[in-house]
Amino acid sequence: MISLLCITIISLTLAGSTYCQSASPSSLTVKTELGGNATLPCRLGSIEDLFFGKVTWTKVAKDESENEDVLVDMGLHKRTYGNFENRASLVDLDVGDASLVLTEVSMEDMGRYRCEIIDGMDDIVQEVILEVENGLTEGVVFPYFPHHGRYNMNFDDAVQTCASQDAAVASYDQLLEAWKDGLDWCNAGWLSDGTVQYPITKPRHPCGGANSSPGLRSYGRRNKQMSRFDVFCYASKLKGHFYWLVQPDRLSYDEAVQACRDDNAEIAKVGHIYAAWKLEAYDRCDAGWLADGSVRYPISRPRKNCSPTEAAVRFVGFPDKKVKSYGVYCFRADQ
Template identity: 80%
Template sequence: MISLLCITMISLALAGSAYCQTATPASFISVKTDLGGNVTLPCRLQAEQTFFYGSLKVTWIKVGEDQSQNEDVLVSLGLHKRTYGNFENRAFLLDLEKGDASLVLLDVSMEDMGRYRCEIMDGMEDIIQDVILEVENGLIGGVVFPYSPHRGRYNLNFDEAVRSCESQDAIIASFDQLLKAWKGGLDWCNAGWLNDGTVQYPITKPRQPCGGVNSRPGLRNYGLRNKQMSRFDVFCFVSLLKGYFYWLVQPERLSFDEAVQACRDDDAEIAKVGQMYAAWKLEGYDRCDAGWLADGSVRYPISRPRKNCSPTEAAVRFVGFPDKKVKSYGVYCFKAAK
C-alpha cells in the first residue's frame, strides 16, 4: 500500500514537473534585426539528443500579454507544415531534419516585434525556448519622404495615408524617423500623418508660410487628429531597395500607358515612388531625366547637384502629375530581387 502511494506521488510529481517545464521556459534569447530584413529565431534539439524526424512536432507561437492574445505562427509535424495569419509565406523552419527548428522570418515589420515561443516535442524530452525579437526602426539606412496623391494636397485620412505609403513600397513613418530626417535636413511645409495618428511637418528654415519667420526650427505638431475626418498628406519611410531600380533607355518619349508596357516588355514593372527614394538615398542613384512612376507622377533623382539638375541640393525632384496621354517623358523601371 505504501509502495503504491509512493509510486502515485512520484508520478504526480513528475507530471507536475513536466507541466511546469512546458508552461515556463527556462531561458530566453534576444535577437535584433532591421526593419524589412530577414531574421532567424534560434531553437534546436541538443547535440547529443537522438530523435526520429517524422515524430517531431514543432510549434512556434507569438506570446501575447495573456494567453488569449497568443498568435499561432507555425506548426510542423513530419511532412506537414502550416503557417498562420500574417506569417503565411513568411515563416519557415531552418533545417528540421537535422534537429534545427529555428524559425526564419522574411520581410520583418515593426508588428513582428515581441516574444516568440518554440516547443519541440519528440516523445522523450521536450524543448521549450523563448526568443525576444527586437526590430530596429531603420533610422540608419532609410529615408523619409512626403507624399500626396494625384488629386492634390491634404486629401488623405489616416487609413488612406497608410495605404498610400504601402502602394509606393514604403510604410507610414514614425515620429522618431521624421525627427531623424529633420536632423538630417528635411524641410517640408506640408503637414502629414505619422503612424501614431499625429500630424506634423519638419522645418529647418523658418519662413512666413511655415510657422512664421521668427519661429524656431523643429517639428511643427498638430497633435492627434480624427483619423477618419481629418485630411492631410503623409510622411512615408523606406529602408530597403529589394531589387534593381533603373532608367529604361528608349528611342522616344512615352505616354503613361506606353511607359507601363515598356517596363513589362523589359521583364520589369514601372517603378514606385518609394523605390526611387530608396535608390536615390541608399544607392546614390542620379539621373537628370524626368520619368513616369507607377502612381502617374513624373520625378527624377539627383544625388549630385548641378546646373539644370537641382543646382542647390540633392533631392528627388517632383515634376507633377501630367496628363497620362502626353508623350514628354521616359520611364523608371524596377525588377524585384529573386
Template identity: 70%
Template sequence: MMSLLCITIISLSLAGSAYCEMTSPPSPITVKAELGSNVTLPCKYEPDSVMFGSLRVKWTKAAEDGSEDEDVLLLMGQHQKTYGRFGNRVFLEASDDNEDVSLTITDVSKEDMGKYHCEIMNGVEDIIQDVILEVENGQIGVVFPYSPHHGRYNLNFDDAVKACKDQGAEVASFDQLFKEWKDGLDWCNAGWLNDGTVQYPITKPREPCGGSVNKPGLRSYGRQNKQSRRFDVFCYASALKGRVYWLVQPDRLTFDEAVQACIKDNAEIAKVSHIFAAWKLNGYDRCDAGWLADGSVRYPISRPRKNCSPTEAAVRFVSFPDKQVKSYGVYCYKAEP
C-alpha cells in the same frame, strides 16, 4: 634647396582616423563611417618641407561622372574657407608648425560617400593624397512625403495607409521621420505617421512653416481623427531588392507606353518608393524627368547642379501630367532574381 613635400599617412585600426606610412605618391586609403557620425579623413605633411607662411591646402570631392570636382575646404595660411553643402560640417586644425591637415566631416550622410583629394601646395611641388569615404550601417530605409494626384491634404488615415502601400512602402513611424529630419529632411506639409499623429519636419524655420522664431524640429498637430481629418502622409521604404534605371527609348512616351516599355524590358515601371530608395540609399542621380507608377513624373538628383536641382539633392517632382501626352521617358525597376 627646400626638400620636396611629401605626405605621411599613419594607419590605425579605427575607421575614420586611420593612417599608414608611405611615400609619395601614396595609394588611396579607405575610411569607413556610420551614417550620422563624425569622420576624419587623414592627410599629413612633413613640416620641414614647408616654408613659414607658404602652406596651402585644398580638399575636394571627386565627381563620379568625370565633371568638375566639388570644392570642400581651402586653407591658406591661417584662413579656412568651406564650400556649399559642406558649410560648417567640415573643419581642420593646421598651422605652419602643425603637420596634420586631416579633414573632419560631421553628421555624415550617404551623399558624402566617395573619393576625396587632399592637395598640399608648398610652392615647389603639389602633392595629392586620395581618401575614399564609405558610409555604412545606420539608415536602412528612406522616409518620403507623399500626396496623391488629386492634390495635397486629401488623405484620411486609411487612405494614407493605402497610398504608401500602393507605392511599395508603409506609413512612417515617429522615429523614422525623426531620423530623416536629422539627416536634413525639410517639408512644410503635414503628414500622417503610423501612430495616428500628424507632423512635419523643419530644418530651416520660416513663417509659413510654424514660425521663424521656433527652433528646427518636428512640428506636431498631435493625434487627429483618422476618418474625418485629411492630410498628406510620410511613407517609409526599405532598401531596394533590385535596381532602378532609366530606360533608354528613341521617343517620348505616354504613361501606358511607359508601362509597356518596362514590361518589355522584363521589368516594371518604378514606384515612388523605388526612386526615393535609389536616390537616398544608393546615390542614384539622373537629370531626366520620367514616368513613375502613380502617374507622376519625377527625377533623382544626388549631385546638385544647374538646370537639374541647383540648390539641393532631392527627388524632384515635376507634376501629374496628362497620361496621354508623349512628354517624358520612364524609370523602370527590376527585382533581383
C-alpha cells in the same frame, strides 16, 4: 513557478523578428527594425494544454515600481495599455501560444518584457529582451500626396497609399531621424502612430513661424477617419534594380508602362526612386514617368539645370497621361 528552460542556442526568424536563445531564460533576445513588427515568444508547456487562466505581459523597468502594463488576456476579457494600445496582441492562445506581437515598433519599445501565464495548474514566467535597430540605415522617409491634391487622405488612405508605392507609413522615430538628416517639409502628414507632423530645419513664417525652433511640428493625434492630410512614407532598401529605360522617343504614360513590361520589368514606384536616390546615390537629370502617374527625377549631385541647390528627388507633377514629353524609370525585382 515554473520557468521555461533553454537548452541550446537557437536562431529563428518569426513574424519579422529574429530571436536568439541561450541556457539562461533571461538571455532570450528578439531583434527587429525600427517601424517593423516583433514577436516575443511565450508558450504553455504543451500545445495540448487547455488554457483557462490569465496571461499578463509587462515591460520591466530597473525599478519595478515603474513597470509598464502591456497586455492582459483572461479569455473573454482582453486589454492593452498606454502606448501599446492597438499595437499589442497574442499569437494564438487556443494552441497554447501566448507570444506577444508588437506592431509599428519604436525605439521606446526597447527593453525587457515579462510574460506570466497563470492557468491554475502550472504557472510560467518568461522574460524577453527586445532590441530595436534603426531601420533608417536601410531606408528613406519621403513625403507623399496623391494626384488629386494635398490634404486628401484619411489614415487608412495613407496606409494604402504608402503600400501602393512599395513603402509603409513612417514612424515618429523614422521621421525624426530623417529630420536630423536634413528633411524639411512644410506640409503635415500622417505617421504610423496616428499623429500628424512635419519636419522643419529652416524655420519660416508659413511653417510654424520664422522665430520658432527647428524640429518636428506636431498637430497631435487626429481622427483617423475624418481628418485629411498628406503622409510620410518609409521605403526600405531596394530588392531589385531601379533604372532609366533608354528609349528613342518620349512616351505617354501607357507607352511607358508597356516599355518597362517589354524590358521584363515594371514601371517604378515612388518608393523605388527615393530608395535608389538616397541609398544608392542614383543620379539622373531626366524626368520620367512613375507608376502613380507622377513625373520625377533623382539628383544626388546638385548642378545647374537639374537641382542647383540640393540633392533631391525633383517632382515635376502629375501631367496629362497622354502627353509624350517624358521617359520612364523601371524596376526589376530580384529573382
